[in-house]
Amino acid sequence: MRFGWILSAALFVAACGQSDVSAPAGPEAAPGAEMPVEGAAGESAAPAAAPTTDYAALSGYDGNWFLSPGWPGEYPPGFAVLDADVRVPARARPNPTDPQDVTCLLPQYANYQLWNNARNKADDLDYFVATKKLPVTVLEDTEVEFVGDAGIEKLALKAGDQLTYLRYIGEGFTVMxxxxxxFDINEGELREITDIGAIENEEDLWVRVTCLGGKQAWLLFDEVVLEKGVYPSPITGYGEAHDILPDEVETVRAMMSPEAFGLDPTAQSIEPPPVE
Incomplete structure (x- = not known):
């Protein structure tokens, strides 16, 4: 399903252009979000490094899963709250086997996306992905390039060797x-020399949000994006994201709706739109 939402986002950019969803001009453009502090030269101050989180201990995922911060993809997905009084089921612990034991009231216009620095900082958001570890078997003796400390290096492999798929990064690169x-390896190099094309990736995208009232809870992307009043985040440009402005709501609603590009959220699959 995430591929479908990203497809929608890409088409949103093409259809509307970057100027249709403009960057916020001031603090009022991001309701409830604190804007970055500017330095003497007018540049945004770099945020302090966050402490490392032990996501395995926090979540209870077992050793068959690889847990890492952030969400994958060169254009990471996200979700935006377009309506008022949106209450979504959430969890106290980020594990899909736990019950949804928290009801979280989300702020209208909030855009939960990795690049929305103002919202991320103001709400103390924490993103991580749990990816199912999968075996990838090498089919022939070969060498593959990877990004190492010395730049591009080569890894010698023999037929029958087994790699383990850990997560997708972006721009075709995966962690194996x-x-x-x-190793950070270009997945394209593995297509003809391993069975990576036969594996089905399984991943859970989690974000800890601050609900209105101050309570914190964990949301699973595949669940929350199907809630009424919640829509996939529009992508307006690489590295760009901000809370939705009131006059952008209907444009985002129309462009990012499941029906707009033949997405079936119930089946979580992509259906091509009818040809007219």
Whole structure:
């Protein structure tokens, strides 16, 4: 389903252009969000490094899952709250086997997307992805390039060797492990020499949000994006995101609706739109 939402976002950019969803001009453009502090030269001050979170201990996922901060993709997905009084089921712990034991009231116009720095900072958001570890078997003796400390290096592999798929990064690169070491490898290099094309990726995208009233809870992207009043985040440009402005709501609603591009959220699949 995430591929479908990203497809919609890409078409949103093409149809509307970056100027249709403009960057916020001041603090009022992002309701409830604190704007970045500017330095003497007018540049946004770099945020302090966040402490490392032990997502395994926090969530209870077992060793069959690879847990890492952030959400994958060169254009990471997100979700925006377009309506008022949107209350969504959430969890106290980010594990899909736990009951949805929290009701979270989300602020209208909030856009929960990795690039929305103002919202991320103001609400103390925490994003991580849980990816099912999958075996990838090498089919022939070969060498593959990977990004190492010295730049582009080569990893020698033999037929029958087994890599472990850990997560997608973006721009075609994935994290793989081999002999206890992790490698950033271009997935395209593995298509003809491994069985990576036969695996079905399984991942859970989590974000800890601050509900109105101050309570914090965890939301699973695949669940919250189907809630009434919640829509996939529009992508207006690489690295750009902000809370939705009131006069942008109906444009975002129309362009990012499941029906707009033949998306079936119930089946979580992509259906091509009818040809007229």
């Amino acid at each position: 492990s081999f002999n206890g070491r992790e």
